[in-house]
Amino acid sequence: MHKPTIQDVARLAGVGVGTVSRVLNNHAAVRDSTRQSVLSAIRDLDYTPNPHARRIAGGKSYTISILLPVVTTEFYVRLLDGLESAFQEARYDVAIFPLLDRSRLERYLGSHTLAYQADGLVMATYNLTQMFTENRLRHQQPMVLVDAYAEGVDCAHMNNHLGGVMAGEFLARQEGHLYAVWVETELDQIFTSRVFEERSSGFHQALKAAGRTVSAEYVSSFDLHAARSAATRLLDCAQFPAVVFASADLLAGALLDEAQARGLTIGQDLKVLGFDDQPWAQARGLSTLHQPVEAMAYEAATLLLSRLAGYRGPPRVRTFEPRLVLRSSTGPGS
Amino acid sequence: MHKPTIQDVARLAGVGVGTVSRVLNNHAAVRDSTRQSVLSAIRDLDYTPNPHARRIAGGKSYTISILLPVVTTEFYVRLLDGLESAFQEARYDVAIFPLLDRSRLERYLGSHTLAYQADGLVMATYNLTQMFTENRLRHQQPMVLVDAYAEGVDCAHMNNHLGGVMAGEFLARQEGHLYAVWVETELDQIFTSRVFEERSSGFHQALKAAGRTVSAEYVSSFDLHAARSAATRLLDCAQFPAVVFASADLLAGALLDEAQARGLTIGQDLKVLGFDDQPWAQARGLSTLHQPVEAMAYEAATLLLSRLAGYRGPPRVRTFEPRLVLRSSTGPGS
DNA sequence: TTGTATGCGTTATCAT
DNA sequence: ATGATAACGCATACAA
Secondary structure, three states, X not given: OOOOOHHHXXXXXXXXXXXXXXXXXXXXXXXXXXXXHHHHHHHHHOOOOOHHHHHXXXXXXXXXXXXXXXXXXXXXXXXXXXXXXXHHHOOOEXXXXXXXXXXXXXXXXXXXXXXXXXXXXXXXXOOOHHHHHOOOOOOOOOEEEEOOOOOOOEEEEEOHHHHHHHHHHHHHOOOOEEEEEEEOOOOOOOOOOOHHXXXXXHHHHHHHHOOOOEEEEEEEOOOHHHHHHHHHHHHHHOOXXXXXXXOOHHHHHHHHXXXXXXXXXXXXXXXXXXXXXXXXXXXXXXXXXXXXXXXXXXXXXXXXXXXXXXXXXXXXXXXXXXXXXXXXXXXXXX | OOOOOHHHHHHHHOOOHHHHHHHHOOOOOOOHHHHHHHHHHHHHXXXXXXXXXXXXXXXOOOEEEEEEXXXXXXXXXXXXXXXXXXXXXXXXXXEEEEXXXXXXXXXXXXXXXXXXXXXEEEEEOOOOHXXXXXXXXXXXXXXXXXXXXXXXXXXXXEOHHHHHHHHHHHHHOOOOEEEEEEEOOOOOOXXXXXXHHHHHHHHHHHHHXXXXXXXXXXXXXXXXXXXXXXXXXXHHHXXXXXXXXXXXXXXXXXXXXXXXXXXXXXXXXXXXXXXXXXXXXXHOOOEEEEOOHHHHHXXXXXXXXXXXXXXXOOOOEXXXXXXXXXXXXHOOOX
């Protein structure tokens, strides 16, 4: 009772292995009647091709490696959803490599490791520019960056600068003192992305254009404790009415918590705009910038698939734009 | 400039491919001098065997699949560390499959998918009993459960019942009103583990033995917002001095936060015992139950490796015990 | 102890 | 359009 092979299918269908392989890979040159009999044989035996043998013989394993940081946030769950659905449609398998720390990154980069045996590579949210310039990344197979940008590779990324501009333009129209909370990016970390720098630059650009200035800015690391502490610091010193751009919903949520604990009226004393549109944002009435994460991920997958299908053109860049979602946390204002 | 193969190594070392294969697989019957020359050829060419070819030829790919829920928490990071270090020592590669939802589980269980092409399987924290009895899991390759238990398979798991007992026995000796906070387990979820039920049963057993009763119990889902809300509810109605068993450090941390916000003296008005010993627990003075997660994971890997090495004996169960770590959150008490 | 030949499951290149 | 058959990179049985 071994796993059925292409031989078994060929025998049952009464054809040669070549023909079976042809229907498996959609090599048009096969009569429709024989195709049907092969297909039914495949069904009968519950046959699935051995990816290892495929890789050896044809150079393809129909497997994609996805390298991403820890899957902590909703963001990565959505990212994976978009990626996996696209690859699944194309009948590609997916292996996920969570890069929890630098040593794991080094390990996976070891060019012999499993991740590099895949047909293609998806890298998420790394600041890979350095690694490219240092030529540390010798990828023999096609690759795509998602939620990240680097020269010379296909990229699908979010226009975080624009997101900052949108936040700035909207908040500039609100009355009150302006504040901002940013996420701290550790400089020595490979995992550092530039998204918050970009949001910040867009935000300041828009404010400058509107002739407004920020009263104070705060920085927090990306966890709830730090976020709460930043919220406390902000509200301790803030003048009201206060208008705050929290560059991540996590930060905005903590601000809402702390404000409620102090009995502030949200949307009035304090207006808060987040960034992410996390699932709970709607329930809490948080105005925020929604990111089309699934669409971005799907597009990234599509870019990679086109390379796997033989596309040889220059690197392509797909940019996605956040969308302003207004709820009660910024008040009833238009 | 193709990737070097076993042929290239053989040629450079001036031996046959069989010999190279033998040194690769530690088949003792090879003279030490030739072994050395082969080894140096391998180094010179930076050769690494192709796992797909190995799988085809010898039936082994030297790859382990790890199936786990989310990689969100500190617990799983530590688990992965223990697992990966053990497998790495044995020169096995690791592919991680985060099963974020049920559909992904179904997909990976598709018996043809990549996860099932590995030499061995590690499953973490699932309540797999059902799936085994329903015979939904047709695993042809060896497998081990970590942080979970089921009949008929090798398991390495934490004695959560004992942890509950230890918590109960310790807290029963404290003066004040007793409270507990549990983590909500969704019944229809495959991902539901039984750890909190077990902690609860141990806790109540110890309390009963000590002749004490719980004033009130609370339930929270496993996120910081819910935890904070549970803390609020608890402290709103609690009588002081209060003694609380928070069945996860996440819950305990939120309780500490809320208590501090209310100006309570921790360790006196309110005593808190957590469960997990997260990295921040020491800094915050949280008394808690430390789990030897890495050791458990390492042992799980060892069990699996022994199967891969040919062990055919009956299923083995390895149980690990939490350790009570007393800090300031439970006061100066002995 | 070591080299050679065969087979693993598949794709690709031939013929036909 | 389809059936043989040669690779692919490796492990292994067999021969030397």
